[in-house]
Amino acid sequence: MIEQVFREQWARVLASLVGFLGDFDLAEDACQDAFAIAAERWSRERPPENPVAWLIATARNRAIDRLRRERTLAAKTRTLELLAATPDMVDAAPEDIVDDPLIPDERLELIFCCCHPALAIEAQVALTLRALAGLSTQEIADAFLVSPETMKRRLSRAKTKITATGIPFAVPEDHALPDRLAAVLAVVYLIFNQGYAGRVDLAAEAIRLGRALATLMPDESEVLGLLALMVLVDARRDARLRGDELVLLADQDRSLWDTERIGEGRAVLDRALSLGGRGAYVLQAAIASLHCSEPVDWPQVTALYGELAAATGSPVVDLNRAVALAQAGCPQAALEIVDGLELDDYRYLHSTRGELLARLKRPQEARAAYLRALELAFSEPERRFLRRRLSEL
């Protein structure tokens, strides 16, 4: 129970502390102190009415204690000045200020800070998982297959850059918001897509982040679009693998689809559409929703991919459009699209060509395409899948 509260409240508490102190490292240390005190205390007695407020108040007090001990450090001078301006907080016991209704939710500020484009994308991802999802450095290191020391350095460098370069702890102004929000959503989606690489359940973390964002920005259609997309894709998760083997949509066991999740994803998608959303995530969610229907409306999927390709200019989207077009009964037209794409290093281009050529009864060329895809494949289930296709030619 305590662990649950911790995972859910970590971001709230950390965001409040970063906002209060303007120092990421100090905020994180103080939060860890507060959660440790809570873990010890709440195992003996009932948790307070408002655990978040109690944690924030305790963490603030711990931060002030730490600052007093380090008072001589010049680097902390500015923070101390800031604290001097809020004397009423300094000596208050947590119990006295837990009822403060003015403890704002500053998680959005924290997300925009962690996903600032001045940080390298790996740093944005790691920092988001640490600060917003509350994962430990060890867990993040495991998820990205790097040593804990490497991950610790990556996080520490990012936090230093935030402080040293004055990356603001703020929601961007309107003129910058679309681009900056796109950066945030890209980070969340990147985390989601790592999820299927296995180990720590990053897909679940990304969905949790998506839900938090949807609560914080309920009128942004792309936020809802991304959440809907992730939930709809995740709903078919159990059906995508049979043992270790990849299973194509057409061969998936529909009884393994999570119908409750599909319903949830579609409800979120409907909200996004009702806001007039036609952005890249909304379109992808609409496509994912169609994929969950029986039979799939392939002409409609093809049209949505066409719209998505126009919006993104991405050849990968064109490749998907070709696949949908083939499913709609036009493999020859699909092959013409595929052959016009400059994606020679992309394994799915070649596996798709293989499928199309096989359907068009051109086994020699199909074989060459599958072999090229096999060269480029980088997971064992993928390689097994391609070998199976080759043997079926």
Next chain:
Amino acid sequence: MQYALLIYERPGAYDGLSEAEQEAITGEYMTISRDDQVVAGAHLQPAATATTVRVQDGKSVMTDGPFAETKEVFGGYFVAQADNLDAALALAERIPAIRMGGSVEVRPVVEHPA
């Protein structure tokens, strides 16, 4: 915080521009230099006028031209007092060099305690 906006230009970026176009660009630079946030700045003469000094075998040696051949040449800078990195970046985005094949590097200036 104070930020240095280091301006790198693509050599030949001004080639082929009419006098009026060049004046318009100069005008943009002048507008930025009058921005309330800008506290200092300089536009350097072309790289061909540079002399580089370094020490070799304990003796200082002068050479003609900039230190290294690069695709971009340091052409000038602004120092700005900005609320945060976003404000400094917004200022950097207005510098004409970035749409003429150059770039602007934004770096915070070390602040010494008074």
